[in-house]
Amino acid sequence: MTNDTATEMPGSRATFAAGCFWGVEETFLRQPGVLATRVGYTGGHAPQPTYHEVCQDTTGHAEAVEVVFDPAQVSYEDLLAVFWACHDPTQVNRQGPDIGSQYRSAVFVHDAEQEALARASLAREVPRHRRPIATQIVRVGPFWMAEAYHQQYLRRYRPGAAACGVCG
Template structure:
């Protein structure tokens, strides 16, 4: 099993997108990329911790490749919006790929270049690519939030 961590706006919808993929064995929503230990949702929302709302994925690379997960990442949000997704605004909603290995870093960078060259977007891609740091699992009521409410997407 391997791990992947992505930030693409509100973590509820991003988690829902990845949970349906064969080979994804577990997902959780949480906070990463910040400077405060054990942040809470209200702290992350006030923008002072530096964390992004993120989804951490445990996957079987024999069933789904990291490159395939990257494709889903690009499809489930607008990577040209800096520090926002739709009506959600703030650094916690930034677009970011948090790599766990040199191979993931290389794949993420190649994937970003491919997206930029695809001319799919009218604006430059704002997605950050950075090394995974401590990931803090969000409060339990955020886990599988949409699924618990019979919904499949946020907005």
């Protein structure tokens, strides 16, 4: 699967999973310095998964958002703050009404610097919650772009609406 915007756009990349990708994408699109996004699937074992396969919770993939950003306008730490604020990182394999490992909370890091920043951010986040944080911090693997109708879904089909009670 190809992407018309994110893979061709210069900039740094960050990848986050925080539940239903529609609301997560919309949240990041609102951030100054975010140049592009694409929603898709990562962290699993099946090549080229479809939405239907991922929703069956058998591929191991998470619904995720790849964010292309200009580090001169927004830092990776700022994007991490948005990530933590837009969902409940203490929920295991769910967000809002959506249940399954595809809705898990995860920061998919692209390099050692992102990993160090994500782990430091996680450590600062722990005292803010009464329950343990379930968020995974793992190296990003192949990112499979979701079907075209999922891209910027809320902007195209439900302007102003939140999705799944998460982010958005």
